[in-house]
Amino acid sequence: MSLHKLYSPNGRVLMTISLESGALFFETRKDGILTCAHSPVGLVTDRCAWNGGMTLDSETRSTIDQRYQIAAFKKSECRDYANTMTLVLNRDGQTLQLETRAYDDGAALRLVVPGQEDITILDETTAFSVPQDAGQLYAQRYLFTYEDHYHPVPREDLHQNPLAFPILLDAGHGVWALYAEAAVFGDYGGGHLMSEPEHPGRLIVRRSPDLLGPIQTAEPLKTPWRVVLMGTLDDIVSSNTLENLNPPSIISDPSFIKPGLCAWSWMTENASTRDIGRIHNYVDYAAAMGFPYYLADGGWPGHIDIPELVRYAAERNVRIWLWEHSAHMRDPAEAEEKMRLWSSWGVVGLKIDFFESDRPERMAQYDMLAEKAARYRLMLNFHGATKPAGESRTWPHVLTREGVMGGEYLQNFSTYLPGGPDAAHHCTLPFTRNAAGPMDFTPVVYKTYLTGTTDCHQTALAVIFLSYIQHIGECAEVILDHATRPFLSALPADWDEGHLLEGYPASHVTMARRKGETWFIGGICARRARNARVDLSFLSDGDHELTLYSDDLSDLQPFDAAHGALPPPTEENCRWIDQQMQRPTAHQHDIHAVNVTTRTIRRGDVLTIPMSVNGGFVMMIR
Numbered sequence: 001m002s003l004h005k006l007y008s009p010n011g012r013v014l015m016t017i018s019l020e021s022g023a024l025f026f027e028t029r030k031d032g033i034l035t036c037a038h039s040p041v042g043l044v045t046d047r048c049a050w051n052g053g054m055t056l057d058s059e060t061r062s063t064i065d066q067r068y069q070i071a072a073f074k075k076s077e078c079r080d081y082a083n084t085m086t087l088v089l090n091r092d093g094q095t096l097q098l099e100t101r102a103y104d105d106g107a108a109l110r111l112v113v114p115g116q117e118d119i120t121i122l123d124e125t126t127a128f129s130v131p132q133d134a135g136q137l138y139a140q141r142y143l144f145t146y147e148d149h150y151h152p153v154p155r156e157d158l159h160q161n162p163l164a165f166p167i168l169l170d171a172g173h174g175v176w177a178l179y180a181e182a183a184v185f186g187d188y189g190g191g192h193l194m195s196e197p198e199h200p201g202r203l204i205v206r207r208s209p210d211l212l213g214p215i216q217t218a219e220p221l222k223t224p225w226r227v228v229l230m231g232t233l234d235d236i237v238s239s240n241t242l243e244n245l246n247p248p249s250i251i252s253d254p255s256f257i258k259p260g261l262c263a264w265s266w267m268t269e270n271a272s273t274r275d276i277g278r279i280h281n282y283v284d285y286a287a288a289m290g291f292p293y294y295l296a297d298g299g300w301p302g303h304i305d306i307p308e309l310v311r312y313a314a315e316r317n318v319r320i321w322l323w324e325h326s327a328h329m330r331d332p333a334e335a336e337e338k339m340r341l342w343s344s345w346g347v348v349g350l351k352i353d354f355f356e357s358d359r360p361e362r363m364a365q366y367d368m369l370a371e372k373a374a375r376y377r378l379m380l381n382f383h384g385a386t387k388p389a390g391e392s393r394t395w396p397h398v399l400t401r402e403g404v405m406g407g408e409y410l411q412n413f414s415t416y417l418p419g420g421p422d423a424a425h426h427c428t429l430p431f432t433r434n435a436a437g438p439m440d441f442t443p444v445v446y447k448t449y450l451t452g453t454t455d456c457h458q459t460a461l462a463v464i465f466l467s468y469i470q471h472i473g474e475c476a477e478v479i480l481d482h483a484t485r486p487f488l489s490a491l492p493a494d495w496d497e498g499h500l501l502e503g504y505p506a507s508h509v510t511m512a513r514r515k516g517e518t519w520f521i522g523g524i525c526a527r528r529a530r531n532a533r534v535d536l537s538f539l540s541d542g543d544h545e546l547t548l549y550s551d552d553l554s555d556l557q558p559f560d561a562a563h564g565a566l567p568p569p570t571e572e573n574c575r576w577i578d579q580q581m582q583r584p585t586a587h588q589h590d591i592h593a594v595n596v597t598t599r600t601i602r603r604g605d606v607l608t609i610p611m612s613v614n615g616g617f618v619m620m621i622r
Contacts, residue, residue, distance in 0.1 A: 015107040035177035042125035071254035072468035080244040106229040115219035130201035135170030144356040146403035182245035186364025208358035234500040242390030259468040266297035268475040273299035285476035287316035310346040321349040349379035388437025399468035406441035410449035423526035423614040457616030463522030524616040539603040552593030565610030
């Protein structure tokens with residue numbers, strides 16, 4: 001057996017590659033904790049089966065250390081800092097390269113077949129093996145839309161459904177792991193994970209289920225990177241390792257890439273996109289809020305004069321995005337002509353919908369659209385789409401994509417996918433889907449639809465969820481008359497830095513993000529009342545002004561809030577319960593009530609903020 005160990009720069013992450021009886025395997029550890037157990041690495045092509053019979057030709061090592069910026073991202077600067085190892089392998093005169101990288105927050109590998117000929121991929125045998133003593137695993141069944149819940153899945157049931165990337169694993173002792181893929185393009189296509197009943201914890205990479213034949217591509221062939229992010233939950237949500245594994249940006253002048261909040265009428269009024277008067281109302285609302293954008297969503301063709309709308313909006317310092325179906329953007333010539341025309345009208349971005357496949361043909365459409373949009377200086381939002389895999393580095397003008405069960409499911413979508421996005425779903429997404437890249441969840445719904453969460457919880461989603469164009473889901477009049485209006489008006493959509501202050505999947509999240517000298521903090525909880533603990537040790541020295549928007553608990557009884565959130569019960573409380581003709585816990589709580597307070601704070605202060613069941617809070621610190 002040949003054993004090759006690759007440590008991260010700080011020595012805390014270890015990737016071990018072994019060549020055993022001619023077959024490749026890997027495992028990963030963080031601080032000695034096993035995050036991915038002994039797992040096969042392999043590829044089967046029409047010319048060679050790279051799953052056994054291999055010998056080692058050479059090993060080379062190096063270090064990467066470079067910095068770069070992404071025009072719209074969760075941090076102002078990214079560092080690509082890793083130790084690398086490449087193994088050159090031989091079987092029957094054929095050559096295969098295994099490229100590996102070890103970062104301080106993760107490890108990655110991919111297979112490379114050099115050459116200049118056409119090649120057919122019959123199978124990939126690489127897998128991620130769940131450690132035997134690992135804790136909870138959070139996974140989403142694979143759907144073409146990626147629109148489902150993340151649920152805890154017991155090991156013995158992992159084989160029951162195909163599972164979508166990424167998958168979150170509690171490796172124990174405070175170490176978490178996220179199984180993901182990076183640099184997924186049209187020459188190979190996207191994958192998902194599937195195990196077998198005999199080995200349910202060995203999650204094998206599988207190609208898109210609608211790709212019924214082999215992958216026809218060309219050399220040099222590079223598989224997507226197979227990635228294990230690992231560390232604390234803050235390490236995972238703050239990581240830019242997936243972006244590091246993608247090629248550099250195709251954009252030479254990113255000045256047209258401007259993230260921001262977007263007024264969006266389709267969510268609450270589907271017919272509004274065919275009514276120019278109502279659209280003008282939303283443009284006026286965007287202007288009043290300081291939002292830079294309005295999206296003319298599905299329904300505008302044949303009803304709306306877009307050049308006139310662009311002029312109307314420009315007079316109010318608002319820019320226009322347009323919706324289009326991906327089926328009408330598959331032919332490169334047609335896609336280019338539309339982009340040329342819409343760009344000439346003054347449109348600044350496109351929401352392209354209904355891709356719903358990971359096969360190479362569809363992934364190649366993303367590649368084509370991203371390249372052409374860059375040529376016409378158009379920003380993009382891919383909807384009905386695959387999950388991201390770190391492409392923000394290569395395509396910074398792709399500000400977001402859907403690939404999530406988002407706010408749209410508050411409508412009547414639950415007739416075919418029961419449940420919809422609840423508070424536990426909100427508390428899981430930051431560590432799973434959103435950790436892979438920007439996510440067009442379309443947050444903030446107060447009164448138009450039943451959410452099961454408080455208004456402060458909904459507001460916090462716009463801080464916690466990363467989307468570099470952030471569509472606000474509530475109707476214009478509700479936002480304009482809401483207590484949180486000043487907060488939303490001040491809210492950016494990209495950030496200089498961000499950190500998880502506290503959190504646990506399906507339970508609670510408190511996230512702090514900074515833009516310039518202002519901090520925005522959002523907190524949410526699920527299924528129970530909770531007191532958030534916000535440690536302000538990250539602030540700079542000196543006095544800071546805090547504005548806090550929190551759940552109003554004044555109509556609650558002490559028994560309904562977390563311990564210490566309300567004064568202890570009195571005889572009057574007990575008499576009130578005793579006098580109820582129905583269940584004493586069934587009284588109506590006003591989930592829309594918001595407390596707004598201001599105060600001066602300093603670095604090192606620790607705030608305790610009570611939240612109601614499925615509640616939340618937001619704060620702005622200047």
